[in-house]
Amino acid sequence: MLRIDRASYDAIVAHARRDHPDEACGVVAGPEGSDRPERFIPMLNAARSPTFYEFDSADLLKLYREMDDRDEVPVVVYHSHTATEAYPSRTDISYASEPFAHYVLVSTREHGDQTGLVGDDVELRSFRIVDGVVTEEDVDVVESYLFGHSPTTVVYD
């Protein structure tokens, strides 16, 4: 299951809508081993295409160096599909190379001023892609990562 905070979720969707009709892409980084997406990093789609995305190679190096320095990993790798459903394409599967990442797809095929879907629903789905095998998972959007965790220690004088 992908557990993601509302702010990151909304930022992914907003980026996908903004870059429509081109595909949008990026990552949400988080502390290594936490499986908690915390730091939203929109990336430029170097392909600038409605059917393909690719992180610019210099940006990619900079991103991984920065995550390395901060002991972060790409917890979420997201991109949009602009004319098809939010499900990994064959190309997505062949390129997928982060076995521990949640691959998030957003479809903007119903894109209008808003999504155009009933209730302005968002078509966002999450997958694991490991050795060419796609497994869909639930998406749990939380307001904050603080809720549902053990309370932080409170020290009374």
Add this chain to the structure above:
Amino acid sequence: MAIEVRIPTILRTHTGGNKTVTGSGDTLAALVDDIDGQHPGIKGRLVTDEGKLHRFVNVYVNDEDVRFTGALDTALKDGDSVTILPAVAGG
């Protein structure tokens, strides 16, 4: 001659989980052969049967993408740092 090579998560199955390995070689091709000797199978993940770098892997010498510096013919010297990163791409 020692060249540090940073290994991405997906290739760490070949390196016993290590994030970096050390190898040697005057060119990137020689370095890849050297690290494949120590960590069998890694070359096949980087180089095609035709002897070219895979389209979906990026290799950097220091800060330079080797696509712009001669690919596998890129010259290396002692102290260089090589980073391997899978492309983040799709359709």
